[in-house]
Amino acid sequence: MAVHQHSHRSADFHLPSFRRNRTAAPESAAVSAHTGTHTARAYVFASARLLMGFVFLWAFLDKTFGLGYSTRPGKGWIDGGSPTEGFLGHVxxxxxxxxxxxxxxxxxxxxxxxxxxxxxxLALTAGVALRLAAVAGTVMMALMWVAEWPPARHLSDGSPSMSTNPFADYHLVYALLLVALAVASAGDTLGLGRLWARLPLVRGNGWLR
Known part of the structure; x- marks a missing residue:
């Protein structure tokens, strides 16, 4: 009697693959690292923005009320003093x-x-209209740079100018920082930049951003 052996196809059996898990972990870590770097960068720019805002606001307050730093008490703008006479008059x-x-x-x-x-x-402190602030602030810094004129080694009367660099000074650094803050949308962190950007007038006019 012939015995017929029927071959039975065994059901496919696959070991669980851990390839996706192995690749998912590095990808997740990379995303977390990128997010952390982006967040840190945002807070650095926000801190720089607030610091620059204080520089401008303090200059305004000191020159207005004569707080005793660059403007002596009793010589403030509200006392009849001129905020520009001292600086421009001594160029x-x-x-x-x-x-x-x-x-x-x-x-x-x-x-x-x-x-x-x-x-x-105010724009820097609030984090709004940073592009306008960058333009206005850069113009102010450029005029102050020309007033001090770092390239000169001697003043008009022949005395040493005491310039420490023929080109770069803090006015140019401030101007560059103002532009960087506007480009980086530094008002979105620790500021009102996101709310400002949602206003209809601002949405339709990017230069107000």
Missing amino acids: AVGPMESTFHAWAGAAWADWLFMLGLLGVG
Whole structure:
């Protein structure tokens, strides 16, 4: 009697694959690291923004009320003093020396200067209109750079200018930082930047961002 053996196809059996798990862990770690780096960067820019805001606001307050730092008590703007006369009136070098002397103490120059300090300071502190603040602040820093004129080694009277660098000074550093804060949308962290960006007027006009 012939015995017929029927071959039975065994059900496919696969060991569980851990390949996805092995790759998921590094990917998750990479995402977490990227998120952490992005968050740290956002807080660094936000801190720089608040610090710059304090620089501008303090200059405004000191020149307005004569708090005894760059402006002596009793010489503040509210006391009848001029915020621009002391600085522009003592410009002693550079291609705009005579122009700055003519501007020193003028009411329009005082108002523009003080409104610039206040406006840029408030914008930086609140984290709104950073692009406008960057433009206004850069113009102010550029004019101050020209007033001090770092390239000169001697003043108009021949005395040493005491310049420490023929080009770079803190005015240029401040201007570059203002631009960087606007580009990085530094007002979105620790500021009102996100709320500001949702306003209809701002959404339709990116330059207000």
